[in-house]
Amino acid sequence: MRLNDAVLGALLLGFAGxxxxxxxxxxxxxxxxxxxxxxPRILASAIGFCGALLVFRGLRAxxxxxILEEWTREPAxxxxxxxxxxxxxxxxxxxxxxxxxxxxxxxxxVLFLWFRTRVVVALPVAAGMTLLVHWFxxxxxxxxxxxxxxxxxx
Amino acid sequence: xxxxxxxxxxxxxxxVLGVIGLSALFGMFVGAMPGLTATMATALLxxxxxxxxxxxxxxxxxxxxxxxxxxxxxxxxxxxxxGTPASAAYTDESYAMTQKGQLNLNMGVNLVxxxxxxxxxxxxxxxxxxxxxxxxxxxxxxxxFWLVCLGLTCAVFLTNADAVKGxxxxxxxxxxxxxxxxxxxxxxxxxxxxxxxxxxxxxxPTMIGMFAVSELLRGAISVRDTGHAVIQxxxxxxxxxxxxxxxxxxxxxxxxxxxTVIGALPGAGADIAAWISYAVSKRFSKEPEKFGTGHVEGIxxxxxxxxxxxxxxxxxxxxxxxxxxxxxxxxxxVLYMKGMxxxxxxxxxxxxxxxxxxxxxxxxxxxxxxxxxxAIKSARQxxxxxxxxxxxxxxxxxxxxSFAMTNSLYGVALMLGMGLFGWFLExxxxxVAPLILGLVLGEMLEQTFVQSMIKADGYWLAFVERPIAGxxxxxxxxxxxIMLGRAGMRAVRPATS
Numbered sequence: 001m002r003l004n005d006a007v008l009g010a011l012l013l014g015f016a017g018x019x020x021x022x023x024x025x026x027x028x029x030x031x032x033x034x035x036x037x038x039x040p041r042i043l044a045s046a047i048g049f050c051g052a053l054l055v056f057r058g059l060r061a062x063x064x065x066x067i068l069e070e071w072t073r074e075p076a077x078x079x080x081x082x083x084x085x086x087x088x089x090x091x092x093x094x095x096x097x098x099x100x101x102x103x104x105x106x107x108x109x110v111l112f113l114w115f116r117t118r119v120v121v122a123l124p125v126a127a128g129m130t131l132l133v134h135w136f137x138x139x140x141x142x143x144x145x146x147x148x149x150x151x152x153x154x
Numbered sequence: 155x156x157x158x159x160x161x162x163x164x165x166x167x168x169x170v171l172g173v174i175g176l177s178a179l180f181g182m183f184v185g186a187m188p189g190l191t192a193t194m195a196t197a198l199l200x201x202x203x204x205x206x207x208x209x210x211x212x213x214x215x216x217x218x219x220x221x222x223x224x225x226x227x228x229x230x231x232x233x234x235x236x237g238t239p240a241s242a243a244y245t246d247e248s249y250a251m252t253q254k255g256q257l258n259l260n261m262g263v264n265l266v267x268x269x270x271x272x273x274x275x276x277x278x279x280x281x282x283x284x285x286x287x288x289x290x291x292x293x294x295x296x297x298x299f300w301l302v303c304l305g306l307t308c309a310v311f312l313t314n315a316d317a318v319k320g321x322x323x324x325x326x327x328x329x330x331x332x333x334x335x336x337x338x339x340x341x342x343x344x345x346x347x348x349x350x351x352x353x354x355x356x357x358x359p360t361m362i363g364m365f366a367v368s369e370l371l372r373g374a375i376s377v378r379d380t381g382h383a384v385i386q387x388x389x390x391x392x393x394x395x396x397x398x399x400x401x402x403x404x405x406x407x408x409x410x411x412x413x414t415v416i417g418a419l420p421g422a423g424a425d426i427a428a429w430i431s432y433a434v435s436k437r438f439s440k441e442p443e444k445f446g447t448g449h450v451e452g453i454x455x456x457x458x459x460x461x462x463x464x465x466x467x468x469x470x471x472x473x474x475x476x477x478x479x480x481x482x483x484x485x486x487x488v489l490y491m492k493g494m495x496x497x498x499x500x501x502x503x504x505x506x507x508x509x510x511x512x513x514x515x516x517x518x519x520x521x522x523x524x525x526x527x528x529a530i531k532s533a534r535q536x537x538x539x540x541x542x543x544x545x546x547x548x549x550x551x552x553x554x555x556s557f558a559m560t561n562s563l564y565g566v567a568l569m570l571g572m573g574l575f576g577w578f579l580e581x582x583x584x585x586v587a588p589l590i591l592g593l594v595l596g597e598m599l600e601q602t603f604v605q606s607m608i609k610a611d612g613y614w615l616a617f618v619e620r621p622i623a624g625x626x627x628x629x630x631x632x633x634x635x636i637m638l639g640r641a642g643m644r645a646v647r648p649a650t651s
């Protein structure tokens with residue numbers, strides 16, 4: 001998916017304006033000319049300038065507003081793309097409740113199967129990788145991976 | 155001398171050697187798998203090395219990257235797919251050699267010249283870094299300000315993308331660096347009341363997102379396609395190398411020199427070094443018509459260049475704290491985490507660590523010869539690793555690695571957001587490397603800028619009055635001028651044509 005330069009530039013102009021607006025809430029310190037808002041404002045102006053250039057270029061090029069590549073029209077490919085995002089989101093929302101081991105195992109199994117791995121391979125590899133990662137990060141490196149449902153067993 | 159003996163002891167520790175061995179295998183594997191890059195290897199290594207002392211942590215990164223950059227040549231020659239972007243410049247040439255039945259020779263050339271080029275890069279690093287550090291010890295905020303400006307400008311100048319998008323990426327990176335407590339007044343900026351954002355955007359989850367997750371997103375699109383690669387077995391790869399050395403020794407030296415210099419310039423790493431040295435090789439060759447038909451000359455230049463760039467990139471990273479490429483950008487983050495702020499003082503306060511890095515570099519390049527041989531011999535097995543298993547496993551590593559850096563889900567959320575953002579940027583032809591450099595150097599730029607402004611007190615000439623600051627300042631302004639001129643020319647040309 002690709003936005004036309006003009007659309008991208010307009011978004012950037014809006015973003016730069018928003019950043020500038022946020023800096024108006026920064027405190028000024030008496031006796032100090034160069035406060036915390038100086039640098040962000042320089043950068044907001046610079047981003048705004050680049051955005052304006054892109055708008056100018058985009059309008060001159062007269063392309064379509066959004067260009068969608070071939071793969072975005074193939075449902076399977078689109079689903080594969082989204083599956084990576086969905087897996088990470090699933091971990092974000094459910095790892096605390098279910099714990100690391102069930103969440104990671106579920107993510108791996110579902111992704112393996114969707115990516116066309118055979119079940120006899122997917123299940124043992126997912127279990128093995130989950131336990132390996134848990135042993136390495138949770139055990140050796142003492143990362144506090146969420147225990148969740150597995151709390152009584154660990 | 156004491157420091158050197160200490161460094162030898164640090165490196166020869168069995169644990170350190172074990173870490174180096176494992177990272178070498180990891181680097182070989184990541185490099186040889188198309189779609190997995192050396193930067194990604196580094197980003198994924200950081201959470202693993204988080205709890206180690208500096209020497210094994212740096213050793214792991216040095217070794218893994220050196221191996222990965224070489225190993226990228228293997229699938230380039232066998233499958234016409236570069237294992238890492240650093241091999242992309244001569245992938246077609248390598249594959250053409252394979253089709254002519256010269257796979258053995260190609261692999262031999264890639265291995266031996268990668269090792270030799272890597273050693274040249276290290277030699278320059280060992281000679282140049284301490285000397286530069288002695289000069290840098292006298293630098294004030296003015297010199298550092300210009301140095302950072304010049305470095306950031308180089309990062310944009312050397313990307314292949316167009317200048318507007320390069321600068322845009324840089325400014326976004328610098329703006330991201332302003333999140334958190336500001337260095338001059340201690341005011342929390344852009345934190346929206348979130349405690350996690352007070353320390354700024356955490357660097358490692360950002361890198362994991364930008365370099366690993368975005369790559370996974372691209373890879374996922376085609377992962378369900380079935381297809382089997384046919385891979386030839388490699389025979390005696392060292393036969394016939396003697397005549398190549400005698401004929402192309404100058405190409406080797408030129409490639410290594412270009413690689414080291416490009417590596418040392420901020421923002422450009424092994425991939426750009428390979429492109430430039432390949433182009434130079436073709437331009438000055440006696441038989442340029444043979445390029446593209448499976449001719450070994452350009453490969454000698456560029457395979458030496460990409461490995462020498464690795465050593466070169468450490469020069470500004472260690473001496474000034476300015477990364478030479480995306481890999482050393484991560485290294486600088488690691489150094490800060492270990493409480494070793496990079497800069498000239500490391501050379502006087504912790505010289506044993508610097509020597510240890512040098513030693514590991516030499517060791518890594520020497521180990522590459524037998525390990526690279528083994529990797530080439532087992533390429534059939536390595537390249538048969540199914541991507542549909544690899545991708546989800548890497549995703550799990552990304553998630554756990556990011557979690558480990560913050561010990562909270564904030565790391566995972568940041569990784570996901572940055573992964574999507576990095577993918578979005580690259581889809582629009584906006585390079586990611588300047589953004590990363592901006593994020594790393596943002597605080598330093600702002601601090602030196604505000605300090606210099608306060609010292610100068612409105613007297614602008616103070617920025618260029620000290621001799622080195624003057625040279626750096628004029629150099630930076632000239633580069634800006636050239637870039638503006640080029641952009642102007644480009645804007646005018648379509649109107650006239």
